[in-house]
Amino acid sequence: MVLAAAGILLTGWTWLDPAVALAVSLAIAVTAAGLFREALHLSLDGVPDRADPGEVTAWLARQDGIRDVHDLHIWPLSTTRTARAVHVVSGAQDTDAVLLDLAEGLEHGFGIAHSTIQVEHEPCGAGCLQTIK
Known part of the structure; x- marks a missing residue:
């Protein structure tokens, strides 16, 4: 976010702030999806992938x-x-x-x-x- 603010100050491109916010939100969503999948597998006592x-x-x-x-x-x-x-x-x-x-x-x-x-x-x-x- 600090880099986006610096970019806005240097270039005047105000769209950088929402673009960076969307990118960070997407990264959080992808990570959360993986954690959710792992937690669901664990809660259902699924066989771990490494132990066929x-x-x-x-x-x-x-x-x-x-x-x-x-x-x-x-x-x-x-x-x-x-x-x-x-x-x-x-x-x-x-x-x-x-x-x-x-x-x-x-x-x-x-x-x-x-x-x-x-x-x-x-x-x-x-x-x-x-x-x-």
């Missing part, structure tokens, strides 16, 4: 000792934090090591810092949702 459920499921299924992946849920905790819950079927005896490896891999590979992983030795059957593939 198909890719997460495929990555989990490729890990050593994992025989099945099902009942996967991914949701945002905030604009920067993502949570996930999943059931995995593993024959490993050391489930703590499985949990640690999967949680670290999900955080580094997909930005999912809050993971809830249920390790099963046999699929949970009718109590779980359909396997996601």
